Amino acid sequence: xxxxxxxTAASQKxxxxxxxxxxxGLSKRYPNGFQAVKSLDLVVPSGSFFALxxxxxxxxxxxxxxxxxxxxxxxxxxxxxxxxxTHEKPYRRPVNTVFQNYALFPHLTITENVEFGxxxxxxxxxxxxxxxxLELTELTGQAAxxxxxxxxxxxxxxxxxxxxxxxxxxxxxxxxLGALDLKLRRTxxxxxxxxxxxxxxxxxxxxxxQEEAMxxxxxxxxMNKGAIEQMGSPYQLYTNPMTTFVANFLGRSNxxxxxxxxxxxxxxxxxxxxxxxxxxxxxKASRVHTTSxxxxxxxxxxxxxxxxxxTPIDAPGxxxxxxxxxxxxxxxxxxxYTLEMPWGQELICFEQNTGRRGGLVKVGTxxxxxxxxxxxxxxxxxxxxxxxxxxx
Amino acid sequence: MRVARTTDVxxxxxxQRTGLWLIAPAAAWLLIFFVIPFYSLLATSLFDxxxxxxxxxxxxxxxxxxxxxxAGYWPEIVRSFTYAGIATVLCLxxxxxxxxxxxxKAGRWKTLLLVMVIAPFFTSFLIRTxxxxxxxxxxxxxxxxxxxxxxxxxxSRILATPVAVIAGLTYNFLPFxxxxxxTSLEKMDPKLLEAAGDxxxxxxxxxxKVTWPLSIPGVVGGVLLTFIPATGDYINASLLGSPxxxxxxxxxxxxxxxxxxxxxxxxxxxxxxxxxxALVMLYVRRSGSEDLL
Numbered sequence: 001x002x003x004x005x006x007x008t009a010a011s012q013k014x015x016x017x018x019x020x021x022x023x024x025g026l027s028k029r030y031p032n033g034f035q036a037v038k039s040l041d042l043v044v045p046s047g048s049f050f051a052l053x054x055x056x057x058x059x060x061x062x063x064x065x066x067x068x069x070x071x072x073x074x075x076x077x078x079x080x081x082x083x084x085x086t087h088e089k090p091y092r093r094p095v096n097t098v099f100q101n102y103a104l105f106p107h108l109t110i111t112e113n114v115e116f117g118x119x120x121x122x123x124x125x126x127x128x129x130x131x132x133x134l135e136l137t138e139l140t141g142q143a144a145x146x147x148x149x150x151x152x153x154x155x156x157x158x159x160x161x162x163x164x165x166x167x168x169x170x171x172x173x174x175x176x177l178g179a180l181d182l183k184l185r186r187t188x189x190x191x192x193x194x195x196x197x198x199x200x201x202x203x204x205x206x207x208x209x210q211e212e213a214m215x216x217x218x219x220x221x222x223m224n225k226g227a228i229e230q231m232g233s234p235y236q237l238y239t240n241p242m243t244t245f246v247a248n249f250l251g252r253s254n255x256x257x258x259x260x261x262x263x264x265x266x267x268x269x270x271x272x273x274x275x276x277x278x279x280x281x282x283x284k285a286s287r288v289h290t291t292s293x294x295x296x297x298x299x300x301x302x303x304x305x306x307x308x309x310x311t312p313i314d315a316p317g318x319x320x321x322x323x324x325x326x327x328x329x330x331x332x333x334x335x336x337y338t339l340e341m342p343w344g345q346e347l348i349c350f351e352q353n354t355g356r357r358g359g360l361v362k363v364g365t366x367x368x369x370x371x372x373x374x375x376x377x378x379x380x381x382x383x384x385x386x387x388x389x390x391x392x
Numbered sequence: 393m394r395v396a397r398t399t400d401v402x403x404x405x406x407x408q409r410t411g412l413w414l415i416a417p418a419a420a421w422l423l424i425f426f427v428i429p430f431y432s433l434l435a436t437s438l439f440d441x442x443x444x445x446x447x448x449x450x451x452x453x454x455x456x457x458x459x460x461x462x463a464g465y466w467p468e469i470v471r472s473f474t475y476a477g478i479a480t481v482l483c484l485x486x487x488x489x490x491x492x493x494x495x496x497k498a499g500r501w502k503t504l505l506l507v508m509v510i511a512p513f514f515t516s517f518l519i520r521t522x523x524x525x526x527x528x529x530x531x532x533x534x535x536x537x538x539x540x541x542x543x544x545x546x547x548s549r550i551l552a553t554p555v556a557v558i559a560g561l562t563y564n565f566l567p568f569x570x571x572x573x574x575t576s577l578e579k580m581d582p583k584l585l586e587a588a589g590d591x592x593x594x595x596x597x598x599x600x601k602v603t604w605p606l607s608i609p610g611v612v613g614g615v616l617l618t619f620i621p622a623t624g625d626y627i628n629a630s631l632l633g634s635p636x637x638x639x640x641x642x643x644x645x646x647x648x649x650x651x652x653x654x655x656x657x658x659x660x661x662x663x664x665x666x667x668x669x670a671l672v673m674l675y676v677r678r679s680g681s682e683d684l685l
Binding site: 068069070089090091095096097099101103104105106107116117120121162163166 | 587590591601
């Protein structure tokens with residue numbers, strides 16, 4: 001009873017302490033000259049679920065390993081609150097890690113795996129804490145088994161329990177769901193989020209799966225080539241990407257060449273007018289992320305509205321005609337149309353199958369294309385329009 | 393129905409016959425190289441002790457041979473197990489360090505180091521031990537250097553002492569310790585050590601809680617491969633030792649080849665065998681790896 005009370009008190013204290021993780025000018029250069037992380041500045045607020053998202057080789061795992069103390073930074077500092085842990089030994093950091101492929105101790109039972117950290121800290125009676133942790137991760141029945149006797153999902157939960165039982169200030173998760181199949185991964189995503197909300201510990205989660213990052217994290221930092229491209233809530237990142245990499249890596253985007261021709265309005269209402277192959281389209285100034293005249297006009301596929309030519313289109317704002325449907329894939333919940341624009345470029349349009357249309361738009365149909373101006377964004381034309389695409 | 397059953401039986405018999413043929417080579421091997429020699433050794437140990445090469449030998453179920461063997465040669469038996477035990481411990485300490493270094497720290501030198509561990513096998517066991525006789529000799533450079541540096545008192549020697557015999561045993565059986573240790577250490581995921589460090593284990597704790605338990609199969613294998621042949625070895629004692637370092641192997645060898653006392657030699661061999669088997673069983677059970685036997 002008193003044991004349990006003290007555990008709760010300890011976790012309460014960790015939350016109340018509210019020590020944020022600060023990475024300042026953090027760099028990692030390997031002896032072979034490869035710069036894995038380039039002067040990273042980052043603040044992870046205490047108690048948040050933070051995701052580092054990026055393709056393989058972007059430096060996200062190296063960053064995590066530096067925080068865990070498994071890799072020594074070339075430059076910069078890592079602090080928790082105002083305590084500098086940059087050169088602290090891993091076993092002296094208030095940080096625990098859920099490793100990729102779990103790294104469970106194969107010779108120890110689940111109980112022994114879970115209590116490993118507490119035992120090293122010199123705690124003799126771990127029964128109550130182990131029991132509590134096994135309940136939290138739904139492993140109560142597996143306590144006496146060895147890791148090899150468990151399924152992938154159960155092993156994943158053991159790895160989580162083994163780290164969480166130490167009540168770290170920071171829990172690092174290195175692609176924790178990478179080895180699981182899709183369905184189990186979805187279940188575990190919800191499970192992880194539930195556990196994080198329950199224990200209130202800061203989670204820093206490394207993943208290359210954008211859906212996973214968006215489902216779980218409060219804040220996502222998109223990393224590319226050792227640097228952070230953009231950081232924000234999943235909603236901010238998705239609706240208002242600032243680079244072509246983010247626009248393509250998080251979901252998909254139509255990027256169309258455009259030229260800024262003028263501005264209207266002031267403050268929050270300021271609108272940028274851009275010429276797009278002869279049609280003038282409007283973009284909110286807060287969504288313009290380039291200073292040059294040329295830019296990529298971006299629009300998410302589900303924001304694109306189509307209507308067969310001759311019937312009225314139900315959308316104000318940017319309006320284009322002369323497009324032809326060249327492909328239609330029916331996915332059940334939605335249909336993905338490929339549209340060939342008059343200038344030869346192909347755009348994608350996702351349409352919810354609400355039944356409003358009473359069937360699909362046939363391939364070969366001439367359609368009008370439109371979208372609401374508040375959904376468009378303008379990116380720097382110097383950037384590669386294909387950056388961050390899965391198929392590149 | 394009846395036809396089907398007949399075919400069934402025929403198939404089964406054919407299968408059984410195939411099985412027998414497949415077992416045959418292994419069975420023949422065991423029969424020729426284990427059962428027959430073992431039977432012959434047992435029979436020898438029960439010979440009439442009064443037999444000689446000239447008068448011939450007879451199996452007279454003379455069980456007193458065992459008692460005589462133990463009573464007459466217990467100092468050599470105890471010495472054999474002591475020397476082999478010390479050599480095994482030294483091999484374990486040296487071998488573990490080396491195997492650990494090769495498995496985790498060697499990087500691109502791994503293959504070269506492994507080749508160097510195996511390289512001594514390219515020369516005969518006997519020649520290598522003779523080489524040690526020269527190195528450890530009273531006028532050898534090693535003893536002279538030690539004496540010059542006052543690490544050894546004048547008039548003392550290494551050759552023909554227990555130190556020389558144990559050193560020889562350690563040297564000769566070290567690769568048999570290193571290889572199984574290396575195999576079990578090399579299989580270990582280095583991430584486990586990172587995980588141990590992450591869970592507050594200091595390097596020494598990580599070693600005793602993770603590395604050591606995971607290397608137990610290698611330790612058991614290496615200890616058996618070192619201890620068993622070292623106990624029965626007679627080359628090291630006869631080349632590097634004096635009569636004071638005689639081991640059971642030397643006694644058996646001289647009883648068989650010089651004295652011609654086959655009954656004593658056989659009985660002593662069986663005694664040695666029984667003690668080793670008993671020790672191995674005890675050891676394997678204690679280390680919790682019955683599945684190795």
